[in-house]
Amino acid sequence: xxxxxxxxxxxxxxxxxxxxxxxxxxxxxxxxxxxxxxxxxxxxxxxxxxxxxxxxxxxxxxxxxxxxxxxxxxxxxxxxxxxxxxxxxxxxxxxxxxxxxxxxxxxxxxxxxxxxxxxxxxxxxxxxxxxxxxxxxxxxxxxxxxxxxxxxxxxxxxxxxxxxxxxxxxxxxxxxxxxxxxxxxxxxxxxxxxxxxxxxxxxxxxxxxxxxxxxxxxxxxxxxxxxxxxxxxxxxxxxxxxxxxxxxxxxxxxxxxxxxxxxxxxxxxxxxxxxxxxxxxxxxxxxxxxxxxxxxxxxxxxxxxxxxxxxxxxxxxxxxxxxxxxxxxxxxxxxxxxxxxxxxxxxxxxxxxxxxxxxxxxxxxxxxxxxxxxxxxxxxxxxxxxxxxxxxxxxxxxxxxxxxxxxxxxxxxxxxxxxxxxxxxxxxxxxxxxxxxxxxxxxxxxxx
Numbered sequence: 476x477x478x479x480x481x482x483x484x485x486x487x488x489x490x491x492x493x494x495x496x497x498x499x500x501x502x503x504x505x506x507x508x509x510x511x512x513x514x515x516x517x518x519x520x521x522x523x524x525x526x527x528x529x530x531x532x533x534x535x536x537x538x539x540x541x542x543x544x545x546x547x548x549x550x551x552x553x554x555x556x557x558x559x560x561x562x563x564x565x566x567x568x569x570x571x572x573x574x575x576x577x578x579x580x581x582x583x584x585x586x587x588x589x590x591x592x593x594x595x596x597x598x599x600x601x602x603x604x605x606x607x608x609x610x611x612x613x614x615x616x617x618x619x620x621x622x623x624x625x626x627x628x629x630x631x632x633x634x635x636x637x638x639x640x641x642x643x644x645x646x647x648x649x650x651x652x653x654x655x656x657x658x659x660x661x662x663x664x665x666x667x668x669x670x671x672x673x674x675x676x677x678x679x680x681x682x683x684x685x686x687x688x689x690x691x692x693x694x695x696x697x698x699x700x701x702x703x704x705x706x707x708x709x710x711x712x713x714x715x716x717x718x719x720x721x722x723x724x725x726x727x728x729x730x731x732x733x734x735x736x737x738x739x740x741x742x743x744x745x746x747x748x749x750x751x752x753x754x755x756x757x758x759x760x761x762x763x764x765x766x767x768x769x770x771x772x773x774x775x776x777x778x779x780x781x782x783x784x785x786x787x788x789x790x791x792x793x794x795x796x797x798x799x800x801x802x803x804x805x806x807x808x809x810x811x812x813x814x815x816x817x818x819x820x821x822x823x824x825x826x827x828x829x830x831x832x833x834x835x836x837x838x839x840x841x842x843x844x845x846x847x848x849x850x851x852x853x854x855x856x857x858x859x860x861x862x863x864x865x866x867x868x869x870x871x872x873x874x875x876x877x878x879x880x881x882x883x884x885x886x887x888x889x890x891x892x893x894x895x896x897x898x899x900x901x902x903x904x905x906x907x908x909x910x911x912x913x914x915x916x917x918x919x920x921x922x923x
Contacts, residue, residue, distance in 0.1 A: 569634075638652060841886070847912065870893065
Protein backbone atom coordinates (compact mmCIF):
# COMPACT_ATOMS: atom_id res chain seq x y z
CA UNK A 476 0.00 0.00 0.00
CA UNK A 477 1.30 3.48 -0.95
CA UNK A 478 1.62 5.96 1.95
CA UNK A 479 1.79 9.67 1.05
CA UNK A 480 3.83 11.84 3.51
CA UNK A 481 2.06 14.58 5.42
CA UNK A 482 1.87 17.88 3.52
CA UNK A 483 4.25 19.70 5.93
CA UNK A 484 6.95 17.08 5.39
CA UNK A 485 6.64 17.34 1.63
CA UNK A 486 6.90 21.15 1.79
CA UNK A 487 10.01 21.02 4.07
CA UNK A 488 11.70 18.50 1.80
CA UNK A 489 10.96 20.65 -1.24
CA UNK A 490 12.56 23.67 0.49
CA UNK A 491 15.70 21.67 1.29
CA UNK A 492 16.01 20.25 -2.24
CA UNK A 493 18.34 22.44 -4.35
CA UNK A 494 16.74 24.13 -7.34
CA UNK A 495 17.65 22.51 -10.63
CA UNK A 496 17.44 24.62 -13.74
CA UNK A 497 16.54 22.94 -16.99
CA UNK A 498 19.59 22.31 -19.11
CA UNK A 499 19.47 24.05 -22.49
CA UNK A 500 18.72 21.77 -25.39
CA UNK A 501 21.84 20.89 -27.36
CA UNK A 502 22.24 22.59 -30.72
CA UNK A 503 21.26 20.31 -33.60
CA UNK A 504 24.19 18.54 -35.17
CA UNK A 505 24.99 19.06 -38.81
CA UNK A 506 24.66 16.04 -41.08
CA UNK A 507 28.46 15.99 -41.36
CA UNK A 508 28.73 15.57 -37.58
CA UNK A 509 26.03 12.92 -37.56
CA UNK A 510 27.66 10.98 -40.40
CA UNK A 511 30.86 10.75 -38.38
CA UNK A 512 29.14 9.69 -35.18
CA UNK A 513 28.23 6.24 -33.88
CA UNK A 514 24.97 6.99 -32.09
CA UNK A 515 22.11 9.32 -32.81
CA UNK A 516 21.03 12.03 -30.41
CA UNK A 517 17.52 12.74 -29.21
CA UNK A 518 15.46 14.35 -31.95
CA UNK A 519 17.44 12.85 -34.82
CA UNK A 520 15.40 10.64 -37.13
CA UNK A 521 18.00 8.42 -38.78
CA UNK A 522 20.88 6.79 -36.92
CA UNK A 523 24.36 7.55 -38.31
CA UNK A 524 24.59 4.23 -40.13
CA UNK A 525 21.19 4.73 -41.83
CA UNK A 526 22.12 8.33 -42.64
CA UNK A 527 25.35 7.18 -44.31
CA UNK A 528 23.41 4.61 -46.31
CA UNK A 529 20.93 7.28 -47.46
CA UNK A 530 23.78 9.59 -48.47
CA UNK A 531 25.34 6.81 -50.54
CA UNK A 532 21.98 6.15 -52.21
CA UNK A 533 21.76 9.80 -53.24
CA UNK A 534 25.31 9.77 -54.57
CA UNK A 535 24.55 6.61 -56.52
CA UNK A 536 21.85 8.44 -58.48
CA UNK A 537 24.50 10.64 -60.13
CA UNK A 538 27.36 8.15 -60.23
CA UNK A 539 29.26 9.09 -63.44
CA UNK A 540 29.92 5.40 -64.11
CA UNK A 541 26.23 4.46 -64.50
CA UNK A 542 23.93 5.01 -67.46
CA UNK A 543 20.95 7.36 -67.52
CA UNK A 544 18.67 4.32 -67.36
CA UNK A 545 20.37 2.94 -64.26
CA UNK A 546 20.48 6.42 -62.69
CA UNK A 547 16.75 6.73 -63.32
CA UNK A 548 16.15 3.35 -61.66
CA UNK A 549 18.08 4.48 -58.59
CA UNK A 550 16.14 7.73 -58.52
CA UNK A 551 12.91 5.72 -58.55
CA UNK A 552 14.16 3.68 -55.60
CA UNK A 553 14.67 6.90 -53.63
CA UNK A 554 11.19 8.10 -54.63
CA UNK A 555 9.80 4.82 -53.29
CA UNK A 556 11.79 5.19 -50.04
CA UNK A 557 10.55 8.75 -49.61
CA UNK A 558 6.92 7.70 -50.04
CA UNK A 559 7.23 5.32 -47.07
CA UNK A 560 9.48 7.50 -44.88
CA UNK A 561 8.34 9.34 -41.77
CA UNK A 562 8.31 13.18 -41.93
CA UNK A 563 11.47 13.42 -39.79
CA UNK A 564 13.25 10.92 -42.05
CA UNK A 565 12.27 12.96 -45.09
CA UNK A 566 13.75 15.99 -43.40
CA UNK A 567 17.05 14.12 -43.09
CA UNK A 568 17.04 13.63 -46.86
CA UNK A 569 16.45 17.37 -47.33
CA UNK A 570 19.36 18.14 -45.03
CA UNK A 571 21.69 15.76 -46.85
CA UNK A 572 20.83 17.34 -50.20
CA UNK A 573 21.26 20.83 -48.75
CA UNK A 574 24.46 20.39 -46.72
CA UNK A 575 26.27 18.15 -49.19
CA UNK A 576 26.54 18.21 -53.00
CA UNK A 577 27.91 21.75 -53.10
CA UNK A 578 30.21 23.08 -55.79
CA UNK A 579 33.90 22.42 -55.17
CA UNK A 580 35.20 25.68 -53.61
CA UNK A 581 38.73 25.13 -54.92
CA UNK A 582 37.50 24.66 -58.48
CA UNK A 583 35.30 27.73 -58.16
CA UNK A 584 38.19 29.83 -56.83
CA UNK A 585 40.53 28.64 -59.58
CA UNK A 586 37.98 29.26 -62.34
CA UNK A 587 37.25 32.71 -60.93
CA UNK A 588 40.93 33.62 -60.96
CA UNK A 589 41.26 32.39 -64.54
CA UNK A 590 38.26 34.44 -65.59
CA UNK A 591 39.56 37.60 -63.92
CA UNK A 592 42.89 37.10 -65.63
CA UNK A 593 41.15 36.65 -69.00
CA UNK A 594 39.01 39.80 -68.80
CA UNK A 595 39.79 42.00 -71.80
CA UNK A 596 41.47 39.18 -73.74
CA UNK A 597 40.11 36.93 -76.54
CA UNK A 598 39.74 34.12 -73.97
CA UNK A 599 37.30 36.11 -71.78
CA UNK A 600 34.09 34.53 -73.10
CA UNK A 601 35.37 30.96 -72.77
CA UNK A 602 36.76 31.66 -69.30
CA UNK A 603 33.40 33.08 -68.23
CA UNK A 604 31.66 29.87 -69.37
CA UNK A 605 34.19 27.73 -67.47
CA UNK A 606 33.63 29.82 -64.37
CA UNK A 607 29.84 29.39 -64.54
CA UNK A 608 30.26 25.64 -64.99
CA UNK A 609 32.50 25.47 -61.93
CA UNK A 610 29.80 27.09 -59.78
CA UNK A 611 27.17 24.50 -60.73
CA UNK A 612 26.59 22.23 -57.76
CA UNK A 613 26.22 18.43 -57.96
CA UNK A 614 22.87 19.03 -56.27
CA UNK A 615 21.57 20.35 -59.57
CA UNK A 616 22.64 17.18 -61.32
CA UNK A 617 20.67 15.15 -58.77
CA UNK A 618 17.55 17.17 -59.50
CA UNK A 619 18.09 16.71 -63.23
CA UNK A 620 18.39 12.95 -62.82
CA UNK A 621 15.12 12.90 -60.86
CA UNK A 622 13.42 15.00 -63.53
CA UNK A 623 14.22 12.38 -66.17
CA UNK A 624 12.07 9.89 -64.27
CA UNK A 625 8.40 9.91 -65.42
CA UNK A 626 7.32 10.62 -61.84
CA UNK A 627 10.31 12.79 -61.03
CA UNK A 628 8.90 16.28 -61.62
CA UNK A 629 5.63 15.66 -59.71
CA UNK A 630 7.75 14.15 -56.93
CA UNK A 631 10.06 17.17 -56.74
CA UNK A 632 7.18 19.67 -56.84
CA UNK A 633 5.49 17.84 -53.96
CA UNK A 634 8.78 17.61 -52.07
CA UNK A 635 9.36 21.36 -52.29
CA UNK A 636 5.80 22.05 -51.17
CA UNK A 637 6.41 19.86 -48.11
CA UNK A 638 9.71 21.66 -47.52
CA UNK A 639 8.26 25.20 -47.39
CA UNK A 640 6.96 25.26 -43.78
CA UNK A 641 10.36 24.10 -42.47
CA UNK A 642 12.43 26.86 -44.10
CA UNK A 643 11.86 29.51 -41.45
CA UNK A 644 13.00 27.28 -38.58
CA UNK A 645 15.76 25.53 -40.52
CA UNK A 646 18.02 27.90 -42.52
CA UNK A 647 20.19 24.94 -43.56
CA UNK A 648 17.48 23.95 -46.02
CA UNK A 649 17.70 27.20 -47.98
CA UNK A 650 20.31 25.81 -50.36
CA UNK A 651 18.02 23.03 -51.54
CA UNK A 652 15.02 25.34 -51.81
CA UNK A 653 16.88 27.95 -53.89
CA UNK A 654 18.32 25.28 -56.18
CA UNK A 655 14.89 23.77 -56.76
CA UNK A 656 13.34 27.16 -57.48
CA UNK A 657 16.06 27.82 -60.06
CA UNK A 658 15.55 24.47 -61.78
CA UNK A 659 11.76 24.81 -61.76
CA UNK A 660 12.01 28.23 -63.42
CA UNK A 661 13.69 26.41 -66.33
CA UNK A 662 11.49 23.31 -66.44
CA UNK A 663 8.30 25.36 -66.13
CA UNK A 664 9.24 28.07 -68.60
CA UNK A 665 6.09 29.32 -70.34
CA UNK A 666 7.45 27.97 -73.63
CA UNK A 667 6.84 24.46 -72.27
CA UNK A 668 3.35 25.18 -70.94
CA UNK A 669 0.04 24.61 -72.69
CA UNK A 670 -2.77 27.13 -72.40
CA UNK A 671 -6.04 25.22 -72.12
CA UNK A 672 -9.60 26.40 -71.70
CA UNK A 673 -11.42 24.74 -68.80
CA UNK A 674 -15.18 24.49 -69.34
CA UNK A 675 -18.15 22.71 -67.78
CA UNK A 676 -17.46 19.90 -70.25
CA UNK A 677 -13.95 19.33 -68.84
CA UNK A 678 -13.37 16.19 -66.72
CA UNK A 679 -15.05 16.31 -63.32
CA UNK A 680 -11.71 15.59 -61.64
CA UNK A 681 -10.30 18.80 -63.14
CA UNK A 682 -13.31 20.88 -62.11
CA UNK A 683 -12.99 19.51 -58.57
CA UNK A 684 -9.42 20.81 -58.52
CA UNK A 685 -10.60 24.28 -59.52
CA UNK A 686 -12.98 24.24 -56.57
CA UNK A 687 -10.18 23.16 -54.23
CA UNK A 688 -7.54 25.56 -55.58
CA UNK A 689 -9.70 28.69 -55.92
CA UNK A 690 -7.85 31.25 -53.79
CA UNK A 691 -9.72 34.54 -54.32
CA UNK A 692 -13.48 33.87 -54.12
CA UNK A 693 -14.43 30.59 -52.46
CA UNK A 694 -16.61 28.32 -54.59
CA UNK A 695 -19.95 27.65 -52.87
CA UNK A 696 -20.71 24.44 -54.74
CA UNK A 697 -21.17 22.86 -58.14
CA UNK A 698 -23.82 25.37 -59.26
CA UNK A 699 -21.45 28.22 -58.44
CA UNK A 700 -18.66 26.51 -60.37
CA UNK A 701 -20.92 25.93 -63.37
CA UNK A 702 -21.80 29.64 -63.36
CA UNK A 703 -18.09 30.46 -63.58
CA UNK A 704 -17.47 28.13 -66.51
CA UNK A 705 -20.61 28.51 -68.63
CA UNK A 706 -22.09 30.91 -71.15
CA UNK A 707 -20.57 34.41 -70.79
CA UNK A 708 -17.62 33.14 -68.73
CA UNK A 709 -14.23 31.73 -69.60
CA UNK A 710 -11.58 29.95 -67.54
CA UNK A 711 -8.06 29.24 -68.77
CA UNK A 712 -5.15 27.44 -67.18
CA UNK A 713 -1.51 26.63 -67.84
CA UNK A 714 -0.60 22.92 -67.90
CA UNK A 715 2.77 21.16 -67.97
CA UNK A 716 3.29 17.89 -69.90
CA UNK A 717 4.52 16.10 -66.77
CA UNK A 718 1.49 17.30 -64.73
CA UNK A 719 -1.25 16.88 -67.34
CA UNK A 720 -4.19 16.86 -64.93
CA UNK A 721 -2.95 19.69 -62.71
CA UNK A 722 -3.54 23.35 -63.65
CA UNK A 723 -0.47 25.29 -62.49
CA UNK A 724 -2.40 28.55 -62.49
CA UNK A 725 -5.83 29.50 -63.77
CA UNK A 726 -7.75 32.69 -64.43
CA UNK A 727 -11.51 33.25 -64.44
CA UNK A 728 -12.95 35.81 -66.87
CA UNK A 729 -16.35 37.50 -67.19
CA UNK A 730 -17.31 38.97 -70.57
CA UNK A 731 -19.28 42.20 -70.15
CA UNK A 732 -20.10 45.62 -71.62
CA UNK A 733 -18.35 47.71 -68.96
CA UNK A 734 -15.75 47.55 -66.21
CA UNK A 735 -17.20 45.74 -63.18
CA UNK A 736 -17.19 47.42 -59.78
CA UNK A 737 -18.60 44.64 -57.60
CA UNK A 738 -17.98 40.92 -57.36
CA UNK A 739 -21.58 40.21 -56.24
CA UNK A 740 -23.26 40.27 -59.69
CA UNK A 741 -20.36 38.30 -61.19
CA UNK A 742 -20.98 35.47 -58.72
CA UNK A 743 -24.80 35.68 -58.92
CA UNK A 744 -25.94 32.32 -60.28
CA UNK A 745 -29.37 33.72 -61.21
CA UNK A 746 -28.07 36.71 -63.19
CA UNK A 747 -28.90 36.78 -66.90
CA UNK A 748 -25.87 36.03 -69.09
CA UNK A 749 -24.35 38.80 -71.15
CA UNK A 750 -24.80 38.92 -74.93
CA UNK A 751 -21.44 37.64 -76.13
CA UNK A 752 -21.91 39.17 -79.57
CA UNK A 753 -21.94 42.62 -77.96
CA UNK A 754 -19.34 42.10 -75.22
CA UNK A 755 -16.62 44.77 -75.21
CA UNK A 756 -14.92 44.15 -71.87
CA UNK A 757 -13.12 41.17 -70.34
CA UNK A 758 -12.91 41.23 -66.54
CA UNK A 759 -10.28 39.00 -64.90
CA UNK A 760 -11.87 38.49 -61.50
CA UNK A 761 -9.85 35.59 -60.06
CA UNK A 762 -6.30 34.32 -60.60
CA UNK A 763 -5.17 31.34 -58.53
CA UNK A 764 -1.81 29.59 -58.38
CA UNK A 765 -2.19 25.96 -57.41
CA UNK A 766 1.23 24.49 -56.63
CA UNK A 767 2.97 25.52 -53.40
CA UNK A 768 6.05 23.70 -54.67
CA UNK A 769 6.33 26.20 -57.55
CA UNK A 770 6.45 29.24 -55.27
CA UNK A 771 8.71 31.88 -56.82
CA UNK A 772 8.19 30.59 -60.36
CA UNK A 773 6.26 33.29 -62.20
CA UNK A 774 3.96 32.64 -65.11
CA UNK A 775 0.91 34.73 -64.18
CA UNK A 776 1.88 37.64 -66.44
CA UNK A 777 2.29 35.31 -69.42
CA UNK A 778 -1.06 33.68 -68.63
CA UNK A 779 -2.89 37.01 -68.81
CA UNK A 780 -1.19 37.99 -72.08
CA UNK A 781 -1.95 34.64 -73.68
CA UNK A 782 -5.58 34.77 -72.52
CA UNK A 783 -5.96 38.30 -73.90
CA UNK A 784 -4.70 37.10 -77.30
CA UNK A 785 -7.05 34.09 -77.22
CA UNK A 786 -10.08 36.19 -76.27
CA UNK A 787 -9.40 38.77 -78.98
CA UNK A 788 -9.37 36.02 -81.58
CA UNK A 789 -12.72 34.64 -80.37
CA UNK A 790 -14.37 38.01 -79.65
CA UNK A 791 -13.04 40.74 -81.98
CA UNK A 792 -15.26 43.39 -80.34
CA UNK A 793 -13.34 43.20 -77.06
CA UNK A 794 -11.51 46.44 -76.41
CA UNK A 795 -11.07 46.66 -72.65
CA UNK A 796 -9.16 44.19 -70.47
CA UNK A 797 -9.23 44.82 -66.74
CA UNK A 798 -9.29 43.03 -63.40
CA UNK A 799 -11.65 43.23 -60.47
CA UNK A 800 -9.18 42.56 -57.69
CA UNK A 801 -9.11 42.33 -53.89
CA UNK A 802 -6.80 44.53 -51.81
CA UNK A 803 -5.61 41.90 -49.32
CA UNK A 804 -3.07 44.01 -47.45
CA UNK A 805 -5.12 47.19 -47.01
CA UNK A 806 -6.81 46.62 -43.65
CA UNK A 807 -3.63 45.44 -41.94
CA UNK A 808 -1.80 48.53 -43.25
CA UNK A 809 -4.61 50.84 -42.15
CA UNK A 810 -4.53 49.33 -38.65
CA UNK A 811 -0.94 50.59 -38.36
CA UNK A 812 -1.34 53.95 -40.14
CA UNK A 813 -4.85 55.37 -39.80
CA UNK A 814 -6.30 57.21 -36.76
CA UNK A 815 -8.26 55.06 -34.34
CA UNK A 816 -11.41 57.18 -34.82
CA UNK A 817 -11.45 56.41 -38.53
CA UNK A 818 -10.77 52.72 -37.92
CA UNK A 819 -13.75 52.59 -35.59
CA UNK A 820 -15.97 54.29 -38.18
CA UNK A 821 -14.81 51.95 -40.94
CA UNK A 822 -15.86 48.96 -38.87
CA UNK A 823 -19.40 50.11 -39.75
CA UNK A 824 -18.61 50.84 -43.38
CA UNK A 825 -21.89 49.31 -44.60
CA UNK A 826 -23.76 52.07 -42.71
CA UNK A 827 -21.86 54.99 -44.23
CA UNK A 828 -23.77 56.92 -46.90
CA UNK A 829 -22.17 58.11 -50.12
CA UNK A 830 -21.24 61.57 -48.85
CA UNK A 831 -19.99 60.54 -45.41
CA UNK A 832 -16.51 62.00 -44.80
CA UNK A 833 -15.35 58.68 -43.31
CA UNK A 834 -16.26 56.98 -46.59
CA UNK A 835 -14.29 59.48 -48.64
CA UNK A 836 -11.41 59.13 -46.21
CA UNK A 837 -11.27 55.36 -46.65
CA UNK A 838 -11.18 55.70 -50.43
CA UNK A 839 -8.40 58.29 -50.15
CA UNK A 840 -6.36 56.12 -47.79
CA UNK A 841 -6.81 53.16 -50.16
CA UNK A 842 -5.61 55.28 -53.09
CA UNK A 843 -2.54 56.27 -51.10
CA UNK A 844 -1.85 52.66 -50.12
CA UNK A 845 -2.07 51.39 -53.70
CA UNK A 846 -0.56 54.33 -55.53
CA UNK A 847 2.09 55.78 -53.23
CA UNK A 848 3.26 53.25 -50.67
CA UNK A 849 6.31 51.38 -52.00
CA UNK A 850 8.91 49.13 -50.41
CA UNK A 851 12.18 48.63 -52.28
CA UNK A 852 10.56 50.21 -55.31
CA UNK A 853 7.58 47.80 -55.34
CA UNK A 854 3.95 48.26 -54.20
CA UNK A 855 3.18 47.02 -50.70
CA UNK A 856 0.06 45.13 -51.72
CA UNK A 857 0.87 41.70 -53.25
CA UNK A 858 -1.94 41.83 -55.83
CA UNK A 859 -0.96 45.36 -56.84
CA UNK A 860 2.66 44.21 -57.10
CA UNK A 861 1.63 41.44 -59.48
CA UNK A 862 -0.57 43.47 -61.85
CA UNK A 863 1.46 46.68 -61.83
CA UNK A 864 4.58 44.62 -62.47
CA UNK A 865 2.83 43.25 -65.56
CA UNK A 866 2.28 46.76 -66.92
CA UNK A 867 -1.28 47.44 -65.74
CA UNK A 868 -2.41 50.69 -64.15
CA UNK A 869 -4.71 51.38 -61.20
CA UNK A 870 -7.99 52.44 -62.83
CA UNK A 871 -10.75 52.64 -60.20
CA UNK A 872 -11.38 51.84 -56.54
CA UNK A 873 -14.87 50.60 -55.67
CA UNK A 874 -16.80 51.00 -52.42
CA UNK A 875 -18.48 47.78 -51.30
CA UNK A 876 -16.95 45.80 -54.16
CA UNK A 877 -16.69 42.70 -51.97
CA UNK A 878 -19.18 42.74 -49.07
CA UNK A 879 -18.28 39.20 -47.97
CA UNK A 880 -16.65 38.44 -44.63
CA UNK A 881 -13.35 37.92 -46.46
CA UNK A 882 -13.67 41.26 -48.27
CA UNK A 883 -14.39 43.01 -44.97
CA UNK A 884 -11.41 41.36 -43.31
CA UNK A 885 -9.04 42.31 -46.12
CA UNK A 886 -10.11 45.80 -47.12
CA UNK A 887 -13.39 46.94 -45.51
CA UNK A 888 -15.10 45.73 -48.68
CA UNK A 889 -13.07 47.77 -51.19
CA UNK A 890 -12.01 46.35 -54.55
CA UNK A 891 -9.88 47.77 -57.36
CA UNK A 892 -9.65 47.58 -61.14
CA UNK A 893 -6.25 47.20 -62.77
CA UNK A 894 -6.49 48.14 -66.45
CA UNK A 895 -4.37 46.33 -69.03
CA UNK A 896 -3.94 48.93 -71.78
CA UNK A 897 -2.15 46.80 -74.36
CA UNK A 898 -0.50 49.84 -76.00
CA UNK A 899 0.99 51.14 -72.76
CA UNK A 900 2.19 48.07 -70.86
CA UNK A 901 5.87 48.81 -71.48
CA UNK A 902 5.39 52.48 -70.57
CA UNK A 903 3.71 51.55 -67.29
CA UNK A 904 6.46 49.08 -66.40
CA UNK A 905 9.05 51.80 -67.04
CA UNK A 906 7.12 54.21 -64.80
CA UNK A 907 7.03 51.68 -61.98
CA UNK A 908 10.75 50.98 -62.38
CA UNK A 909 11.30 54.73 -61.92
CA UNK A 910 9.31 54.68 -58.67
CA UNK A 911 6.02 56.12 -60.00
CA UNK A 912 2.87 54.00 -59.88
CA UNK A 913 0.65 54.30 -63.00
CA UNK A 914 -2.83 55.46 -61.96
CA UNK A 915 -5.98 56.57 -63.74
CA UNK A 916 -7.68 59.94 -63.31
CA UNK A 917 -10.40 58.61 -61.00
CA UNK A 918 -7.82 57.32 -58.53
CA UNK A 919 -5.69 60.43 -58.81
CA UNK A 920 -8.75 62.49 -57.85
CA UNK A 921 -9.04 60.53 -54.61
CA UNK A 922 -5.67 61.88 -53.48
CA UNK A 923 -7.24 65.32 -53.38
